[in-house]
Amino acid sequence: MLQQPAVHNRQSPTYVFMGVTMKILLSSEQTGGQFSLIEGVMPPGGDGGLHVHSHEDESMVLLEGQLEVTIGEKVFELFAGESYFAPRDVPQRLRNRGTIPARAMLVTTPGGFDNFIAKAGVPLSDAVLSASLTPPEPHQLARLFELAEEFGIKILVPPEAQGD
Incomplete structure (x- = not known):
């Protein structure tokens, strides 16, 4: 078995x-494709939409705030210090219905979701920090659906506008 070299990451692309700030702490390239480690901050009103990952499982520990989590038929509130596991091929959704940002560590196995974020997201250096929480415009949504499909992600229900 090929051993992956040790990684010490000093700069994390964000x-x-x-509307969610996502910092790629360890990329799939750095881990030999084994996993991706991502820090995410979802503002109040944020919604990831109902979607399915076909290539990776997802695990999260919530560090601050709270999230409404849907995994398959299960819907629950996730509070700081709690975690979940969402297996691939099962619909999932994260929504911040609270009043403070939710900050979490996300691990996807195997890696690859980080590449989707890098392609579909806006580099923080270019992003307007007061990004709107409204759903993407129709042309942006079409591009998002196209990119998601490329990365084995199917969007079942797009994100809602804040307050919906």
């Missing part, structure tokens, strides 16, 4: 993706 993107704004559907």
Whole structure:
């Protein structure tokens, strides 16, 4: 078995993706494709939309705030210090219905979701920090659906506008 070299990451590319700030702490390239480690901050009113990952499983630990989590038929509130596992091929959704940003560490196995974020997101250096939480415009949504399909992600229900 080929051993992956040790990685010490000092600079993490950061993107704004559907209003969520996502910092790629360890990329799939750095881990030999084994996993991706991402820090995400979802503002109040944020919504990831109902979607399905066909290539990777997702695990999260919530560090701050709270999220409404849907995994398959299960819907629950996730509070700081709690975690979840969402297997691939099962619909999932994250929404911040709270009043403070939700900050979490996300691990996807195998890696690859980080490449989708890098392609679909806006580099933080280029992003307007007061990014709107409204759903993408029709042309932006069409591009998002196209990119998602390329990365084995199917968007079942697009994100809602803040307050919906």
